[in-house]
Amino acid sequence: MKIVIIGPGALGSLFAAGLAARADNDVWLLDHDAERAARINGKLLLTVGEQEFCRLVSATADAARIGPADLVLLCVKSRDVAAGINAAQPLFTPTTILITFQNGISHLDTLAQMKLPVQPAIGVTAMGATLKAPGHVCHGGRGLTRIGFLSRVAREKEKQLDRVADLFSQADMPTERVGNILDFVWAKLLVNVGINALTVIYDCANGELLVRKEAMGKLIAAVLEGQAVARAMGIAVPADPVSQTLAICEATARNISSMLQDVRRRRPTEIGAINGALLGKAEGLGIDAPVNRELVRRVRMIEAGYLRTAPHGFCPDRL
Ligand code: KPL
Numbered sequence: 001m002k003i004v005i006i007g008p009g010a011l012g013s014l015f016a017a018g019l020a021a022r023a024d025n026d027v028w029l030l031d032h033d034a035e036r037a038a039r040i041n042g043k044l045l046l047t048v049g050e051q052e053f054c055r056l057v058s059a060t061a062d063a064a065r066i067g068p069a070d071l072v073l074l075c076v077k078s079r080d081v082a083a084g085i086n087a088a089q090p091l092f093t094p095t096t097i098l099i100t101f102q103n104g105i106s107h108l109d110t111l112a113q114m115k116l117p118v119q120p121a122i123g124v125t126a127m128g129a130t131l132k133a134p135g136h137v138c139h140g141g142r143g144l145t146r147i148g149f150l151s152r153v154a155r156e157k158e159k160q161l162d163r164v165a166d167l168f169s170q171a172d173m174p175t176e177r178v179g180n181i182l183d184f185v186w187a188k189l190l191v192n193v194g195i196n197a198l199t200v201i202y203d204c205a206n207g208e209l210l211v212r213k214e215a216m217g218k219l220i221a222a223v224l225e226g227q228a229v230a231r232a233m234g235i236a237v238p239a240d241p242v243s244q245t246l247a248i249c250e251a252t253a254r255n256i257s258s259m260l261q262d263v264r265r266r267r268p269t270e271i272g273a274i275n276g277a278l279l280g281k282a283e284g285l286g287i288d289a290p291v292n293r294e295l296v297r298r299v300r301m302i303e304a305g306y307l308r309t310a311p312h313g314f315c316p317d318r319l
Contacts, residue, residue: 001167004028004069004091006084008040008059011101012075013137014129017046018171020055025167027057028069030088032080034061040135047132048139059135063090071164073123074100078107078273082114092117097160099123099147103258104273105189105281108150121161123147124184127173144174148181183236187244190230190237192274194223194245196259197295200269200302203260207253210246218291219245222275225289229282259299266306271299 003019005012008029020027029044031037040059045052060066069091076084081102092098098116100107101123111120126143145168147161161177168175178184195206198215202208209215223242230237238244262269275292282289 001071002026002028002066002069003071003073004030004063004066004088005073005075006030006088007074007076007080008036008134009075009077010129010131010137011125011127012073013044013131013135014046014127014139015073015075015173016057017044017053017055017137018173019167020044020057021053021171027055028066029057029059030063030066030091031059031061032083032087036134037061043135045132045136046139047136063088066091068093069096071167072096072098074098074102074120076102078102078104078110078270079268081107081110085114085116089117094118095160097121097157097164099164101125102273103188103192103270104277105185106273106277108185109277119149119151119153119157121147121149122181122185124181124188142172142174144176146176146178146181146184148178148184150182180236186226186230186235186237187241189274189278190223190226190241191245191248192259193226193278193292194219194242195249196257197271197275197299198222199257199260200263200299201295205253206249206255206257210249210253218295219249221291222295225282225287225292226278228287229278229285229289232285232287233281263302263306268307269299269303271296271303275299 003025005016008031016027016029019025037059044055044057072091074084096118098118098120100120125145128140130138130140132138165175165177198209198219202215209219220242223245227237227241259269275295279289279292279296
């Protein structure tokens with residue numbers, strides 16, 4: 001099977017390394033950065049605990065070199081979704097399966113507004129990964145991945161997606177095809193709404209939010225605002241999203257959230273795709289979401305501080 005992963009970040013590299021374990025998979029990484037692609041090409045390093053594996057993965061910045069693919073995994077940040085798909089046109093045929101993995105919900109609007117080569121499936125994963133360097137990824141814990149289409153598709157497409165779920169599961173990345181992927185997107189959104197921005201504001205690891213009274217109050221309020229929006233939209237989120245968020249905070253206590261990692265690397269954050277997108281939905285429905293508004297304002301202020309001092313568009317390791 002020819003598999004192309006767009007975006008050599010932590011998750012993209014983890015998927016590439018996992019799927020390349022099977023010799024009959026021809027795995028490619030598509031990177032917008034040709035120099036970096038040349039460095040990664042042919043050798044992707046995967047660290048799992050004390051063990052290191054070298055996987056044969058080709059990398060390029062030129063989708064035409066790869067040609068038509070069976071499976072495309074879009075693993076770029078939300079703001080790069082349109083550019084990622086546009087650069088990948090030579091990969092698509094009517095039978096290509098495209099699965100997009102982004103945090104937050106704003107990519108769903110981007111996808112809905114685009115003229116897409118195929119109907120995309122949406123992915124939500126709890127797999128943990130950290131990028132040590134381009135071409136070197138560390139496995140950060142196994143969690144369930146869910147994939148599914150947002151609307152009805154032909155039975156054959158569903159079967160294709162079932163086969164992709166099997167392929168992932170056989171590569172030690174347990175995966176299910178689900179019929180209600182939007183519920184899972186929102187369940188994860190509420191967790192990120194409660195944790196990510198606050199770790200930036202308090203400059204702390206996830207677990208520290210649990211011992212800071214003020215942060216805990218904001219976490220709970222932000223998630224409850226999100227739950228109200230989800231309910232108004234008819235989305236079935238977990239009955240107690242606050243407990244779920246607190247449990248994930250505890251389980252990932254030593255993690256530096258992806259948003260705080262972005263801030264520390266002076267990269268644009270995903271605040272717009274997470275709390276900002278939630279706020280947009282709340283406003284559209286006439287629901288007040290003062291805590292999320294405040295979180296967006298404060299993270300944007302922090303972000304503006306360092307983006308202002310960087311050359312225009314500068315982004316050290318944009319993936
Ligand atoms: O998804 C995460 C992120 O950092 O984006 C959590 C669950 C908060 C783990 O750090």
